[in-house]
Amino acid sequence: MAETINLHAPYWQRVRALGFAMPRCGTCGRFHFHPRPACPHCGSEDVAPAQASGLGSVYSYSVVHRAPSAAFADQVPYVVALIATDEGPHLMSRVTGIAPDAVAIGLRVRVVRNAEGAPPIFEPQGEAT
Secondary structure (H helix, E strand, C coil): CCCCCCCCHHHHHHHHHHCCEEEEECCCCCECCCCCCCCCCCCCCCEEEEECCCEEEEEEEEEECCCCCHHHCCCCCEEEEEEEECCCCEEEEEECCCCHHHCCCCCEEEEEECCCCCCCEEEECCCCC
């Protein structure tokens, strides 16, 4: 079987020291997501990870009831969501710390975990970590 390569792992490793971070353009000052070499807003190549609030809202979501592989079998049901960050960019993530049937569009969330080489995970903003 071919080895799986996470092309974004180096990005997430670089931003660990910042906490939750996203690419930000040094020219226009706008955040964007996903990591890329040039700003999608103004075209500048002056892009670097910058600390972000880690706050946002659920824009859309789906509850996964059938594990896509054996690796996820013990996690179903779980929520995959599109998070609208307070800085503007939307990113796909998981929402934990809440029953899947309690998740709703507009739910305020915050980053709870950003393990080395892994994308962030969100939980309801008012919950304890």
